[in-house]
Amino acid sequence: MKDLTLDEYQYYGRQMLVPEFGKSGQVKLKNSTVAIIGAGGLGCPCGLYLGCAGVGTLKIVDFDTVDTSNLHRQIAHTEIGANKAESLAKAIKQRNANVRALPYPVPFAADNASQLLEDVDLVLDCTDSPAIRYLINDICYAKQLPLISAAALRSEGQLSILCYPGGPCYRCLFPHMPAVSQSCSDNGILGPVVGVMGVMQAAEALKFLALGPPQEVSMLIFSLFSPVPWRRIKMKGKRPDCINCGENGPDATKLATYYANVCDTYPVLDPSEEVPASQLENTDVYTIDVRDPVQYEICSLPFSKNVPLSKLEEWMETHPTVGVDSDLYVLCRRGNDSRTATQILRQKGRDRTFNVHGGLEEYSKTDPTFPTY
Structure with missing residues (x-):
């Protein structure tokens, strides 16, 4: 076991003064x-x-x-x-x-x-x-x-x-x-x-x-x-x-x-079930943002509605036709939680629901003034 050098005595001196530690503890660390x-x-x-x-x-x-x-x-x-x-x-x-x-x-x-x-x-x-x-x-x-x-x-x-x-x-x-x-x-x-x-x-x-x-x-x-x-x-x-x-x-x-089972916990969607983030420009499609309210407050698209993923079932009860009779875009920060939401909505018969691929991070590439975090 290597002993301390003269320089190390000076460098670690204050540690070695601690009774529970001492020189023996310092030597153990070195080795x-x-x-x-x-x-x-x-x-x-x-x-x-x-x-x-x-x-x-x-x-x-x-x-x-x-x-x-x-x-x-x-x-x-x-x-x-x-x-x-x-x-x-x-x-x-x-x-x-x-x-x-x-x-x-x-x-x-x-x-x-x-x-x-x-x-x-x-x-x-x-x-x-x-x-x-x-x-x-x-x-x-x-x-x-x-x-x-x-x-x-x-x-x-x-x-x-x-x-x-x-x-x-x-x-x-x-x-x-x-x-x-x-x-x-x-x-x-x-x-x-x-x-x-x-x-x-x-x-x-x-x-x-x-x-x-x-x-x-x-x-x-x-x-x-x-x-x-x-x-x-x-x-x-x-x-x-x-x-x-x-x-x-x-x-x-x-x-x-x-x-x-730990590689990707988010569902894989068919390309036909997604839209590019650039499509959010000048859109009048009903758009929900499934991030939590804290993240939504940091930055959001002015035309989007905040529907946290945990509240999605409640939102569906009060909006029975969105995604059925008209298109619905779903987005989040990176397009992951929105994949989950899109799958849930489509499984409920809302076949006109589309995930915004890449989410707000991807959208920021088309709008340099939009903040990312």
């Missing part, structure tokens, strides 16, 4: 390898703090590139279009040349996940994709790698430590994948909220590497607008019927079914 999956809102603060704390090797996996909408919360990035893994690795190296920050600008997928997690001591799930979250969990359990999983959405966050010896996996806590999108791009996020959860992820990683796994199974929950923002909830351990780590071992058939 540890941590994989950070996702270099976004969680990965940026988490990676920066772990790099500055002296974790010897950080493997950073993210194929995505930096977009303007990322900058309010992904604090390591400064260059639009840069790969996120490479950008975060660069930021870490600028702050602490004593650590190795290795970028992997590739998707984390079933065919490369095991290889990406070779020679790793701890895995941090910093993604916002349910499908990838379950994949990370399953690979960690199979390779017996401890996992710290965090998530943040809107004004809330949660964190759990999983897959350590005797501990539960993510599927024990959440057996079923959510049916609706839980990404920041679809639901929104306050920057400091995801930052807080990324920092807590880093803190728990330091504690795990220095002191070992937790003594009890729990979930840390943060809610910004709650009178009591922080709660730690004691959880049950492994589920005997868990399809991943239960008493009968991994159920390959059920796991395969999960991965077969």
